[in-house]
Amino acid sequence: MNFIQLKNLTKVFDNNEAVVKNINLTINKNEFVTLLGPSGCGKTTILRMIGGFTEVTSGQIILDEEDITNLAANHRKINTVFQNYALFPHLNVFENIAFGLKVKKLPPEEIKQKVDKVLTLVKLTEYQERKIKSLSGGQKQRVAVARAIINEPKLLLLDEPLSALDLKLRQELQYELKDMQKHLEITFLFVTHDQEEALTMSDRIVVINNGEIQQIGTPESIYNEPKNKFVAAFIGESNIIAGQYLGSKKVKFFDLEFECVDTEFALNEKVDVVIRPEDFDVVSSEKAKIVVKVDDIVFKGVHYEVIAYYGDFELVIHTLEHLQIGKVIGLTIDPFEIHLMKTDE
């Protein structure tokens, strides 16, 4: 089911700057895939190449067994939801949504019927006569989605479609988009720099940095088993500690020995140890190997974020307990919560 295939996709701009380097990616039908990375990492360029707005320097794009690398954007069965919506300011809501169908020269009754259906789907039926200018950000976003999905594309590209909205609306629309994707059976390729958004919505996440894929996986695997420092640091908060693999599910860091579950490392290989802040258990100092001193505490709503020092090393700990600044505490970690990664060097 290799519905979409990117083969060695590369983009080099006129100034010889390579923004997308040799990307290989396969997306299945009806999958919700997110390209996640910091701004300037090349994710939008990948999207624009798939959409047909940016020329491909080298490599191939294959959609449903058809090579579309050099096909003009208007001939691709792909539609896009643009970052700032890119709605037609001179047309009203109905006319914006109907645009693609008018291009196809469908009869007016059929257009009306289809638009009405999509308007119901995005809950904008009462707004169909409204000018784009008079809509709120969330409404514009819905029009942009409606305008794209009405064409029943094989693939829908979404370029940071929620980035201009406030937090609450963004969360609401995340669920709506996810629902819509399941309901419509359209493959979604979503671009965002917001890790939480990516974790909430995606079937699979592609983490990108410097124009290269860092890791591909489900939200759980990306979060729990980051492949490298960049992924670990970019997704969620984490403590990354230099360590050494001692063989037979043992790892050494802070000059202490711990049990772990990873096995795929060589004996005495240097590794990076990732421990998520919520995976520490706070105990009294005599009951633990790691003994730290609390330096700062910030209340975060559900939990406290504690900054503590093991010698000179700063650790971030999430705990429900209220601790005192200056207190000496012990930390324990379950073996399966100690994740080892290859070092970058």
Added chain:
Amino acid sequence: MNKFKKINIFALGWNGLFIIVPLVLMTILSFSTTRGFSLQEIEFSLSNFSKLTESFYFIAFKNSLKYSFITTFICLLIGYPTAFILSKSPIKNKNLLLILIILPSVSNLLLRVLAWEKSFAANSILNYLGISLNLLGTDLAIIIGMVSIYLPFMILPIYSSLEKVENSVLDAAKDLGATKLFTFKKVILPLTVPGIISGIVLTLLPSATTFVIPLRLGNGKVLLIGNIIEQSFKKTFNFNMGSLISLILMILILSFMVLIFKYDREGETL
């Protein structure tokens, strides 16, 4: 910055004195035949209005309409594609292109008309290139002169409205399957209507009211409204008739302005 609101009182007074008061004075003058400006001696009369029906005035109005419409049409025909090509130009410093369009207007208008006059003459400097245009006094000469002088007024507002069309909107049209022609007809053209309207008004008005161009390139045989106003104020000193015609023009112009501002709220394409 509410502190600056007080300035508006001065602005209102200034514009009132130089725009509104003259309108009132011109209205009074139009309804009278008394020469000069002493308001005490003013006598009400409609004779200026009845004179308007004389063929002399009728021909001038007709000529003004004819030349200005043809000029505006040609300017639009050349100006829109020019603005379009310039706005799509890959050159990074687009200001330079704009400067090239504006620059000829820096040269004195009368001298530019004179240059056309000299070139249209049977005996001209162009004879050295084996060309003798011999167009002086023809409609073509007047139209070429007008287009040459007023073309920038058409190009600039259209260009600025084209620049305002966002690339993402064009991408969106392409994304939805539109061909270039479809995108132009259904997206670019409607979005540049404010620029087109400003361009039409800014070309139509000066070409309908110029008196130098018909005088010099029409060999003095062609009269436009501008020539009549010039004659009444500078030659026959019939301020009353001149005021009446100016007033009629002013009313037409103000309705044009309302039209521009209906489409272009901040007057940005001017």
Added chain:
Amino acid sequence: MSKKRYRLVSPLILTVTFSLLYFPLLIIAALSVNSSKLDYKFTGLSWKWYKEIFTHNGLLEVIKTTWIIAILATILSTIIGTLFALGINSLRAKKRKRLLMLNVVPLINADIVTAVSLSVIFSFLGITFGYPTLLLAHVFFCIPFVVISVLPKLSEIDEDIYFAARDLGMSKFEAIIKVVIPHIKTGIITGALMAFTMSIDDFVISYFVQGNGVNNFSIWLYSAMGRKSFTPAAYAYNTLVTILIFAIIIFISSKNNIKRRGR
């Protein structure tokens, strides 16, 4: 239109446009270096008309008047126009639109109607025709150019920077001079340049409010065209002014460009 056809047609259109725009300038330049006074005979290159600008009876006088009026009108209209723009910018919605419309009437209005209006009001007020009427008229029609150049820059800036400056202890005057003006500087410069260009070239309005023998270059030209009093030095003068203003525009625009790139 296909790409191929577009590539064929666009140079054609640009050629038509630029020929129409630049043909008269070429003729003027050619006649300015023609040694003959007869404009249909080219008898060889000569700089004598450039020298005659400074010796011709009458021409030098009107050039002086033109420049004095243009410089004074530019200074005054730039100050007044900037203030007007600040005023308009403080208004919202309908009021803003109405006052803006009133302010730009002279911009859209036909020259000749503005000319008649001013001539009527000056006569009515009994202002002596000559320098005062010329200057007042020029200031009047230059102001809108400054207003439309400054206003967009003003609406771009965050209103709070003025209040921030006041909050940090600046007086109203200081806040305007040190905070607001630098933000709208490019608008002011553009406006001033447009005002100067309009003033130095104006004919119709000057012609209607002129009097007592005070003439600018255009008025002199209008009366001299096709007469013996005409001198090709006018071509020479005009060519010089065109080059000068072109150089100023290029200088300012390249300076702005460098600044923008630097950011």
